[in-house]
Amino acid sequence: MxxxxxxxxxxxxxxxxxxxxxxxxxxxxxxxxxxxxxxxxxxxxxxxxxxxxxxxxxxxxxxxxxxxxxxxxxxxxxxxxxxxxxxYAAGARGHVRVLANASSLVEFLPEALSAFLQANERIRVDVEERVSAEIVRGVDEGVADIGICRDFVATGGLDVIPYRSDHLALVVPRDHPLAHRTGIGFEETLAYDHLGLASNASLNALMQRIAAEKGHELNYRSFVSSFDAACRFIEAGLAVSILPLEAVARRGGSLSASGDGGEGGQRGEAARSRIVAVPLHDAWAERRFVICVGERAALTLAAARLVDHLLATR
The missing domain is CATH 1.10.10.10 (Winged helix-like DNA-binding domain superfamily/Winged helix DNA-binding domain)
Incomplete structure (x- = not known):
């Protein structure tokens, strides 16, 4: 040979x-x-x-x-x-490169990585934000050890591990006519101007297709580049938006005013929050995250430890 x-x-x-x-x-x-x-x-x-x-x-x-x-x-x-x-020779135990999508970085990944790094002081973790398709490509090309992305992306020959899920909600100002609702269908939201997240291109396309199938048009008033900017525009009354419920809760938003509290929806928080998240009850509103790696059995010790930690703390 x-x-x-x-x-x-x-x-x-x-x-x-x-x-x-x-x-x-x-x-x-x-x-x-x-x-x-x-x-x-x-x-x-x-x-x-x-x-x-x-x-x-x-x-x-x-x-x-x-x-x-x-x-x-x-x-x-x-x-x-x-x-x-x-x-290793210098006393460190490893270096792990992670590519992650924006939703995971807003909703849960910082806390998960913080706990991991505190428990593994000699492991270094580098994290870079990418969209899901680029994450899969980066892991496949060896740019990263671990990718965290959505499950709808074609992953080819990568090892894919089910990880977490989140739930979409209509996010509105507290004085909005829909703020009192405990749940809503996406079609009802089409009567209002929407605000889009530029990083959610796949979700934007999906919602536009669903709106068209129902004979409606999804009117985007504006697009912003970050989740925090979207929340600030919603607070100012510019438009409504479809965002992950878990991310809104972490920012201090609440479930609808008449809801039971739910994730992040404590009444004390509701009193302080200027935005309200009304859960969508459409089937597609629940979305799933996956962890993708080149080959799980071939991961370095440090990368394998991080994958195990993420799965244990989901």
Whole structure:
């Protein structure tokens, strides 16, 4: 079985990214003839042309594109291995990279990660916000160890673990005509201007489709970029919005004034809150989160501990 060494892979990546052997050689501090020799040896080993040459430089062939994609994954994995082993040598126990969607970061993830980090002081966790489709792609490409996203995204060959759920609600100012309701159907909300969250593109599209199926139009008065901005616009009476009930409760909002309290709906909180969340009773209003990983059995010890913690505290 033939094997390709990491030096050849690194030089091949440099040639593809720089576009010429001379610039690749300069970048890697090596003679151009040595780069050419490595490239020729690679093509001999693979028994296929990996680059096409022209007076303007070189570019990868289809076979070269395939090698380039895998070479980047291999080199990135090697770099991560070195970094993680270096952290063990320095006394740390690991480094976990997490991609998470906006809803999880608003509703529950900060508290879950805070508890984990307090119990595992030598593990570092980096978190980056992405939309669900980008989260799946990032985990699949090895950019992150763990992804937290919605279950409707195609996850390919990733391991997917059911995690949490949340519930959508109509969020209105306390003096709104619908604020007293204990539940409502989405169709009833279409009589009012809505406020959209730009990060909820998939939900916005779903609601527009449902409205159209019912013969109505969903009128977005405005779009905002963050959950907190949406709540402030609602408080000011600009529009109503469909938002996760759990996120509203954490911000200090309440269930409808005549409700029984529910999640975050204590009457003391209701007295102070300027917004009210009226739960939607449509079937699609309950949404699910999943944890996705490349292969659960192959997770590092630190990443496996974090997954176990998230599942134990959901």
């Amino acid at each position: 033939w094997q390709i060494d990491q030096t050849s892979l690194r030089l091949f990546i440099a040639v593809c990214e720089e576009g010429t052997i001379a610039r690749a050689a300069e970048r890697e501090f090596i003679a151009p003839s040595a780069v050419s020799k490595r490239l020729a040896d690679l093509e001999t080993l693979c028994d296929v042309a990996l680059v096409s040459r022209s007076p303007r430089g070189v570019r990868p062939t289809p076979a070269g594109e395939a090698l380039l994609r895998h070479a980047r994954l291999i080199m990135r994995g090697h770099e991560r291995l070195q970094a993680e082993l270096g952290e």
